Amino acid sequence: MMRWTQTYIPTLRQKQTEAELISHQLLLRGGYIRKLASGIYLYLPLMQRVIEKFANIVREEMNRAGALEIHMSVLCPAEIWQATGRYQSVGKEQMRMKDRHEHEFVMCGTHEETVTTLIKGEVKSYRQLPMNLYQIQVKFRDEIRPRFGLMRGREFIMKDAYTFDATQESFDRSYQKMVDAYYTIFKRAGLDTVKVESDTGAMGGKAAHEFMLLVDTNGGEETILICDKCGYAANAEKAAFRDTVKIGKPEKPKPLETVDTPGAATIEEVTAFLKVKPHELVKTLIYMADDKPVATLVRGDRDVNEIKLKNAVGAIQLELATPGQIEEYTGAPVGFAGPVGLKDVPLYVDPLVTKLSNFIVGANADQKHIVNVNLDRDFKATKVIDLSMARGGDGCPMCNANLDSKSGIEVGNTFQLGTKYSLSLGAKFLDAEGKEHPIIMGSYGIGITRTPQAALEKYYDDKGIIWPRSIAPYLVELIPLSMENEGQVAAAEKIYTALTEAGIDVLMDDRAERPGVKFNDADLIGMPIRITIGDKSLAKGKVEIKARAEDKVELVAVDSVVGAVEEVAQRLN
Numbered sequence: 001m002m003r004w005t006q007t008y009i010p011t012l013r014q015k016q017t018e019a020e021l022i023s024h025q026l027l028l029r030g031g032y033i034r035k036l037a038s039g040i041y042l043y044l045p046l047m048q049r050v051i052e053k054f055a056n057i058v059r060e061e062m063n064r065a066g067a068l069e070i071h072m073s074v075l076c077p078a079e080i081w082q083a084t085g086r087y088q089s090v091g092k093e094q095m096r097m098k099d100r101h102e103h104e105f106v107m108c109g110t111h112e113e114t115v116t117t118l119i120k121g122e123v124k125s126y127r128q129l130p131m132n133l134y135q136i137q138v139k140f141r142d143e144i145r146p147r148f149g150l151m152r153g154r155e156f157i158m159k160d161a162y163t164f165d166a167t168q169e170s171f172d173r174s175y176q177k178m179v180d181a182y183y184t185i186f187k188r189a190g191l192d193t194v195k196v197e198s199d200t201g202a203m204g205g206k207a208a209h210e211f212m213l214l215v216d217t218n219g220g221e222e223t224i225l226i227c228d229k230c231g232y233a234a235n236a237e238k239a240a241f242r243d244t245v246k247i248g249k250p251e252k253p254k255p256l257e258t259v260d261t262p263g264a265a266t267i268e269e270v271t272a273f274l275k276v277k278p279h280e281l282v283k284t285l286i287y288m289a290d291d292k293p294v295a296t297l298v299r300g301d302r303d304v305n306e307i308k309l310k311n312a313v314g315a316i317q318l319e320l321a322t323p324g325q326i327e328e329y330t331g332a333p334v335g336f337a338g339p340v341g342l343k344d345v346p347l348y349v350d351p352l353v354t355k356l357s358n359f360i361v362g363a364n365a366d367q368k369h370i371v372n373v374n375l376d377r378d379f380k381a382t383k384v385i386d387l388s389m390a391r392g393g394d395g396c397p398m399c400n401a402n403l404d405s406k407s408g409i410e411v412g413n414t415f416q417l418g419t420k421y422s423l424s425l426g427a428k429f430l431d432a433e434g435k436e437h438p439i440i441m442g443s444y445g446i447g448i449t450r451t452p453q454a455a456l457e458k459y460y461d462d463k464g465i466i467w468p469r470s471i472a473p474y475l476v477e478l479i480p481l482s483m484e485n486e487g488q489v490a491a492a493e494k495i496y497t498a499l500t501e502a503g504i505d506v507l508m509d510d511r512a513e514r515p516g517v518k519f520n521d522a523d524l525i526g527m528p529i530r531i532t533i534g535d536k537s538l539a540k541g542k543v544e545i546k547a548r549a550e551d552k553v554e555l556v557a558v559d560s561v562v563g564a565v566e567e568v569a570q571r572l573n
């Protein structure tokens with residue numbers, strides 16, 4: 001199928017300092033990708049083959065599920081994004097430009113607006129539904145922190161599918177079909193995934209799930225909470241939990257007292273100084289929600305879940321206030337904010353705070369805290385809303401067991417969009433009685449470039465990549481140890497032809513390199529099966545066959561290589 005000297009595999013010996021993740025490191029060193037600009041990568045021949053293989057699995061399973069492949073434009077007129085409100089809400093992640101006539105366009109990071117506009121003009125009757133349209137195509141998002149190579153690029157490839165249904169029951173079937181197809185797709189790519197509940201984010205809509213690849217490396221950007229007992233699983237951003245921290249009985253309110261806490265600003269410092277537990281303290285954090293300050297109050301042992309906060313205040317942009325802003329709103333430096341006497345800043349209070357009495361807060365004064373604070377007596381909550389981030393060890397919200405925390409990579413997701421897009425863009429159909437309704441929609445993404453890199457966070461060793469066989473660029477790497485040895489070259493050509501005729505993807509390392517160089521490169525680029533042709537075994541009419549994932553080397557006759565490869569492949573992931 002391919003000879004090393006005829007293709008382009010620029011492997012690198014040195015560690016690449018720009019790559020924090022093992023998967024990114026291996027793709028660079030294996031000659032799979034090169035960076036053009038921040039978050040923008042070029043896919044070299046081996047990567048292109050991996051992408052094609054994974055995309056084909058996705059395509060086959062989408063087609064099997066009844067989805068229809070289309071191709072939509074990368075550019076989209078800004079007006080339809082304005083109509084859904086996402087021109088505003090997506091913000092800076094969206095690349096925008098003007099054409100020569102000063103018409104505004106966006107580069108699509110997703111295609112709900114485009115596909116709904118397509119359907120709106122075409123689908124008129126319930127008889128044309130349900131429908132599922134998908135594409136495998138380039139997306140552009142000006143990510144705030146592009147990093148980790150293909151994992152979080154600015155330009156990347158996605159499979160995005162969109163379903164259109166007339167009734168909720170029909171939608172539920174369409175959604176389930178996609179969920180089933182997703183499990184199959186990832187399984188075929190050698191990946192076990194976990195489906196978790198997730199926030200709907202910028203997509204809006206009713207509910208959403210993410211497909212996560214759980215990893216033990218530092219490559220997992222997402223924290224997932226899982227209950228082994230009942231199967232509850234959610235992204236930490238979304239997870240509900242049962243608080244199991246033992247809190248004392250409510251006490252009689254004691255008089256307020258301002259105390260000096262010199263040098264104590266963080267929770268650790270304050271608890272150490274005042275000799276209290278973190279949960280006896282209330283943490284006040286000031287955020288800027290679309291340039292307006294909001295204060296959040298959570299128990300000292302809890303972290304604020306910014307997604308829950310963002311949803312609760314309905315903000316497009318949310319970030320922690322800067323030290324300067326904190327000083328402006330509280331009159332004190334960072335670490336001493338508190339709710340008592342805080343003016344003109346709404347106070348969002350976590351329900352766990354409402355169970356505390358005589359607690360400690362910052363005094364809005366440098367080096368001071370207030371003790372014996374009580375909600376309602378000393379300050380009023382603007383709103384009580386769940387703001388706490390769930391964490392490993394918390395109680396499961398669905399049963400009496402505890403949640404486990406894992407890290408994972410989101411490789412795909414599914415959104416129940418409801419009628420958000422069909423209403424704002426006017427995609428309606430007539431039912432059997434001639435009554436008009438908005439179409440019920442879903443959208444479904446898979447990272448076509450992210451997923452293969454994610455796989456490498458699981459499948460590697462200290463020598464390099466170990467591809468799952470279904471997405472490997474070639475199943476076999478064939479290595480004649482010396483290209484000057486006529487017998488070896490003849491055997492290599494024979495095996496190369498036999499494998500190719502059997503439909504097996506094979507890469508022959510026909511370089512005039514030393515065996516050590518060839519072996520190192522073979523281990524680095526990670527084809528699942530290696531066949532080595534050397535003098536000693538060839539004298540007996542045999543060659544060596546070895547799986548990349550195994551240590552064992554077998555000898556097989558030159559004539560039975562095809563069968564042997566098929567046998568080894570069967571036991572591989």
Ligand code: ATP
Nearest residue numbers: 150151152153156158410411412413445446447450
């Ligand atoms: P994330 O939370 O990781 O930013 P997302 O929720 O923005 O993902 P979607 O908009 O639903 O993701 O995109 C669908 C799929 O596309 C994701 O599941 C992921 O596999 C992939 N994807 C999303 N953003 C990127 C990116 N910046 N680079 C590479 N792949 C991406």
Ligand code: MG
Nearest residue numbers: 093141143201
């Ligand atoms: Mg994103």
